[in-house]
Amino acid sequence: xxxxxxxxxxxxxxxxxxxxxxxxxxxxxxxxxxxxxxxxxxxxxxxxxxxxxxxxxxxxxxxxxxxxxxxxxxxxxxxxxxxxxxxxxxxxxxxxxxxxxxxxxxxxxxxxxxxxxxxxxxxxxxxxxxxxxxxxxxxxxxxxxxxxxxxxx
Amino acid sequence: xxxxxxxxxxxxxxxxxxxxxxxxxxxxxxxxxxxxxxxxxxxxxxxxxxxxxxxxxxxxxxxxxxxxxxxxxxxxxxxxxxxxxxxxxxxxxxxxxxxxxxxxxxxxxxxxxxxxxxxxxxxxxxxxxxxxxxxxxxxxxxxxxxxxxxxxxx
Numbered sequence: 001x002x003x004x005x006x007x008x009x010x011x012x013x014x015x016x017x018x019x020x021x022x023x024x025x026x027x028x029x030x031x032x033x034x035x036x037x038x039x040x041x042x043x044x045x046x047x048x049x050x051x052x053x054x055x056x057x058x059x060x061x062x063x064x065x066x067x068x069x070x071x072x073x074x075x076x077x078x079x080x081x082x083x084x085x086x087x088x089x090x091x092x093x094x095x096x097x098x099x100x101x102x103x104x105x106x107x108x109x110x111x112x113x114x115x116x117x118x119x120x121x122x123x124x125x126x127x128x129x130x131x132x133x134x135x136x137x138x139x140x141x142x143x144x145x146x147x148x149x150x151x152x153x
Numbered sequence: 154x155x156x157x158x159x160x161x162x163x164x165x166x167x168x169x170x171x172x173x174x175x176x177x178x179x180x181x182x183x184x185x186x187x188x189x190x191x192x193x194x195x196x197x198x199x200x201x202x203x204x205x206x207x208x209x210x211x212x213x214x215x216x217x218x219x220x221x222x223x224x225x226x227x228x229x230x231x232x233x234x235x236x237x238x239x240x241x242x243x244x245x246x247x248x249x250x251x252x253x254x255x256x257x258x259x260x261x262x263x264x265x266x267x268x269x270x271x272x273x274x275x276x277x278x279x280x281x282x283x284x285x286x287x288x289x290x291x292x293x294x295x296x297x298x299x300x301x302x303x304x305x306x307x
Contacts, residue, residue, distance in 0.1 A: 046269040053265045053281045070285035108289075127289045135288035152291045 035113055035124060036086035037136060040079065041071050049074035057141075063151065065141035066120070076134030083136060087111075087126055094124065097145065112145065123148055163196040170202055187213060 045052040055068040073079055084106060090113060097110040106126065113122040121144065125137040139148070166189050172178045173186060189195070190206035264273045265281045272278075 045266050048268050050269075051265065051267050051281060051284075053278065053285055055263050055278055055282055059263055059275065059278065059282075068282065070281075072285065072288060110289075125289045129288060133288070135285060137285055137289060149291065151286060152289060 035122075035138065036089040037083070037124060037138060038069075040083055040086055040136060041069055041138075043082075044071060044073070044079055060141065063141070064143040064147065065139055067138070067140040069138040071136045073132075073134040075132050076128070077132045080128070080132065080134060083126065083134060087124070090124055097123075121145070121148075125152075159196075163199065166196070166199060170199070183209075 041052060041054075044050050051070075051072045053068070053070045053072075055065075057066045060066070060068055076083065087106065087109060091109075091111060094111040094113045097112055099109040099111075100107050108127040109125070111124040113124055115122055119142055121139075121141065123137070123139040125135075125139070127135050129135065143151070166186065169178060169182050169186050173183065178186070187206050187210040190199075190203050191210060195203055263275070263278055264271050265278050266272070
């Protein structure tokens with residue numbers, strides 16, 4: 001009986017510790033839940049006529065960027081429906097900064113994704129250029145929307 | 154009469170001893186042998202076995218080694234094993250979570266992948282960074298552009 005009680009106590013303590021770890025250590029992890037467009041970066045990164053860029057804080061400190069990811073399709077015709085689907089998904093939980101459509105399809109979009117840490121910002125930028133040249137950007141860092149505008153001028 | 158009975162007993166004991174050395178005696182028979190050699194009157198022809206059975210008797214009366222733990226000790230052992238397992242599981246979970254968080258939280262990779270080929274040259278990385286930004290630049294000169302300003306209000 002006593003052993004069972006102790007066993008229960010230990011189990012509760014263990015669960016509590018794991019929960020704390022998950023909440024404490026994993027809080028930022030949850031905040032940085034990957035947007036749907038990340039699957040585009042992963043899926044098409046090794047394809048021909050595709051340029052994938054991944055830059056960390058180490059090189060981006062002066063821009064106050066913690067993580068920068070971009071993918072450029074020389075011709076994104078085939079990938080466009082999937083990209084748009086992912087953007088639609090990410091848009092649902094984002095603030096639309098600017099969006100342009102043509103024939104009912106998004107051709108450019110600037111979105112600010114939600115974060116738990118108010119000091120941290122995440123942006124998703126998408127643009128279809130001439131000959132279906134597609135550029136998709138993910139920027140995460142302390143840079144404000146104003147700073148983003150300056151960067152994009 | 155007594156002598157005859159004594160003779161029969163001695164014969165029986167002699168047979169038991171023989172069986173004992175053959176390994177054919179039961180526990181009860183061995184106890185009987187030990188009991189026999191505890192008494193004062195032992196047949197002369199069996200006296201030779203007395204030291205052996207007295208020693209065996211003494212051994213038998215010694216406290217038995219603990220072959221099974223009492224219930225409380227079992228419980229304590231179970232509890233401490235459980236504790237160790239819990240702590241170990243906790244550490245393992247923390248390590249996994251920590252590794253996962255670290256792996257996802259701090260992207261240290263700096264690279265550019267062109268046509269499936271990976272490059273880590275800093276100049277090339279920065280060039281592609283500029284290129285990516287150029288592709289999504291806001292045209293400030295085009296008055297009709299939809300991208301003159303971004304809605305940056307919170």
